[in-house]
Amino acid sequence: MLSRALSGLEWALNFFAALLVAVILVSVCAQVVMRYGFNNATTWSDPIASAAMAWLTFVAMAVAERSDSNMSVRFTWNWVGPRGRKVLELVVLLLTAIFAIAVSASAWELMEVTKTALVEGLPIDITWAQMYGITLVSGAFIVLVVIERLLKFFAGDAR
Amino acid sequence: MIGGTVLIVFILLILLGLPLVFATGLSAVLGLFMLGVDSYIVLTMETYEGLKAFPLVAIPLFLLMANLMTVGGVTNALVNFANSLIGHVRGSMAIGNVTASTLFAGISGSCLADTTAVGSMMIPAMVKEGYPPAFAGAVTAAANIVGPIIPPSILMVLYGFAAEQSIIKLFLAGIIPGLMLSVFFAALAVYMSRKYKYGSVSHGFELKVAVSAFVSALPALVIPAVIVAGVVGGVFTVTESAGAAAAYALLYAIVRDLMRGRQPWRDVYRAFMRTAIDTGVIMILVGVTAVLTWVLARSQLPQQLVALLQGYNQWETLLLINIVVLILGLFLEPAPAVLMCCALLLPLVKSVGIDLVHFGVILVVNLQIGVLTPPVAASAFVTARIAGITLEKQIVALLPFIAAGIVALGIITYIPWLSLAIPAIFD
Numbered sequence: 001m002l003s004r005a006l007s008g009l010e011w012a013l014n015f016f017a018a019l020l021v022a023v024i025l026v027s028v029c030a031q032v033v034m035r036y037g038f039n040n041a042t043t044w045s046d047p048i049a050s051a052a053m054a055w056l057t058f059v060a061m062a063v064a065e066r067s068d069s070n071m072s073v074r075f076t077w078n079w080v081g082p083r084g085r086k087v088l089e090l091v092v093l094l095l096t097a098i099f100a101i102a103v104s105a106s107a108w109e110l111m112e113v114t115k116t117a118l119v120e121g122l123p124i125d126i127t128w129a130q131m132y133g134i135t136l137v138s139g140a141f142i143v144l145v146v147i148e149r150l151l152k153f154f155a156g157d158a159r
Numbered sequence: 160m161i162g163g164t165v166l167i168v169f170i171l172l173i174l175l176g177l178p179l180v181f182a183t184g185l186s187a188v189l190g191l192f193m194l195g196v197d198s199y200i201v202l203t204m205e206t207y208e209g210l211k212a213f214p215l216v217a218i219p220l221f222l223l224m225a226n227l228m229t230v231g232g233v234t235n236a237l238v239n240f241a242n243s244l245i246g247h248v249r250g251s252m253a254i255g256n257v258t259a260s261t262l263f264a265g266i267s268g269s270c271l272a273d274t275t276a277v278g279s280m281m282i283p284a285m286v287k288e289g290y291p292p293a294f295a296g297a298v299t300a301a302a303n304i305v306g307p308i309i310p311p312s313i314l315m316v317l318y319g320f321a322a323e324q325s326i327i328k329l330f331l332a333g334i335i336p337g338l339m340l341s342v343f344f345a346a347l348a349v350y351m352s353r354k355y356k357y358g359s360v361s362h363g364f365e366l367k368v369a370v371s372a373f374v375s376a377l378p379a380l381v382i383p384a385v386i387v388a389g390v391v392g393g394v395f396t397v398t399e400s401a402g403a404a405a406a407y408a409l410l411y412a413i414v415r416d417l418m419r420g421r422q423p424w425r426d427v428y429r430a431f432m433r434t435a436i437d438t439g440v441i442m443i444l445v446g447v448t449a450v451l452t453w454v455l456a457r458s459q460l461p462q463q464l465v466a467l468l469q470g471y472n473q474w475e476t477l478l479l480i481n482i483v484v485l486i487l488g489l490f491l492e493p494a495p496a497v498l499m500c501c502a503l504l505l506p507l508v509k510s511v512g513i514d515l516v517h518f519g520v521i522l523v524v525n526l527q528i529g530v531l532t533p534p535v536a537a538s539a540f541v542t543a544r545i546a547g548i549t550l551e552k553q554i555v556a557l558l559p560f561i562a563a564g565i566v567a568l569g570i571i572t573y574i575p576w577l578s579l580a581i582p583a584i585f586d
Contacts, residue, residue: 060439
């Protein structure tokens with residue numbers, strides 16, 4: 001059930017991340033077209049591209065965690081036996097959850113502090129337009145991924 | 160004391176197998192705790208500070224360009240062009256491999272992407288021509304380390320951001336050292352092919368074939384020229400040049416598929432999705448490394464390092480730095496390592512008056528050698544898998560190429576002209 005829900009969410013986040021790449025491309029190209037085509041440099045393209053990249057970074061980090069694509073060095077896993085590997089996997093899962101919770105808590109605290117601020121150059125709320133809001137979403141997603149893996153782990157399905 | 164403890168914990172977390180992003184983030188959280196910081200909002204704020212610089216937007220755009228060109232079938236065209244030029248001498252496929260990798264470096268700027276793209280074509284072809292699989296894999300892995308040295312380069316963008324240096328100067332500075340490395344690897348490959356009678360002489364040089372292959376490869380070959388000329392000529396910023404190149408690659412992929420009667424949208428969507436994940440994996444490291452850098456700066460570790468190494472001259476300092484970075488490169492991927500080295504070493508580099516553009520090239524070349532060396536050896540993993548051999552066999556075959564890379568690193572380190580000549584022309 002959880003796995004199916006996470007797969008659906010992963011698909012949606014993947015699609016959203018691809019869309020954000022398109023937003024970055026369009027924003028940067030619009031700047032060039034406006035400058036040379038219409039002799040009118042835009043003020044919105046840089047902050048939109050930067051904000052889209054911040055969103056993209058956090059969305060993609062969460063998706064990458066589910067597909068185990070985040071860079072890691074696992075040579076020690078080959079040195080310890082199967083039992084040692086299970087211990088290492090459990091430790092890694094717990095540390096991942098701790099990081100996800102810490103970063104979400106930090107984002108929540110920052111959202112409280114900056115809730116009335118606007119993005120420079122745009123009439124948009126800074127907490128969501130920048131990454132503070134998406135940090136919460138991606139942190140929560142990673143915690144769910146860890147729970148899914150822990151359930152599999154205790155069911156004897158280690159990676 | 161705090162900085163040292165944080166670094167030791169960071170290394171231990173990596174050795175545990177924790178993804179680099181979480182290892183970096185948790186070490187930074189520990190550092191914040193040890194520094195007695197009141198509020199942990201620093202964690203999110205500094206991550207955002209690390210991400211929001213507009214020049215970094217070039218990274219997803221360069222990745223998008225490479226992914227779109229790859230789905231557009233550019234690898235095949237580049238490999239054919241490289242082989243058409245030098246298919247008439249013994250060891251030709253090895254040189255063709257190095258040449259194709261060098262040409263591909265002008266498009267991608269990402270070592271693993273290049274290794275996979277070129278290797279999946281060249282390794283089976285070389286094996287078919289009588290080269291040992293381990294040698295074919297070694298040539299591919301070694302040749303592709305030039306990807307992030309020749310422009311465009313994601314590592315140079317990261318370094319330019321972290322060290323506050325002109326990215327276009329860094330791009331220009333990488334050209335001669337990158338080409339020099341390619342020449343070193345090609346010469347070594349030919350020497351070994353002749354000595355051990357690897358491969359066969361497949362065909363003579365045919366101008367008609369070479370011209371036809373050149374025309375097929377032309378859409379890809381113009382990309383680095385457009386990027387460099389556009390920025391140097393003041394038409395684009397680096398980020399805009401990446402945007403223009405990505406838009407061009409998008410058009411290329413769509414037109415090419417339509418001309419072949421295929422629907423391009425599935426491939427294009429896949430390229431966008433792959434770019435998103437690649438970007439996330441790299442950029443989140445940039446963000447959390449900014450937090451770790453903040454912690455290390457407040458712990459005074461870089462200053463302690465400067466004090467520790469005071470009294471050494473520029474040459475000795477460069478030697479020590481190269482040794483430290485080579486060791487770091489054994490364990491870390493180049494992207495986070497660039498940021499980590501900037502945080503730790505820049506004060507030391509500045510204190511002995513080393514040119515920061517030159518240092519950027521040294522750093523990138525050094526860390527790229529690390530992708531060939533165990534225990535991480537990311538490129539060797541890829542080529543060993545494609546060649547169907549064990550990692551151990553691949554590493555042994557790579558040893559002469561690693562040695563050649565270290566010799567080249569020494570030359571690049573102690574002849575700054577190699578890095579600074581081209582930027583000086585456009586200064």
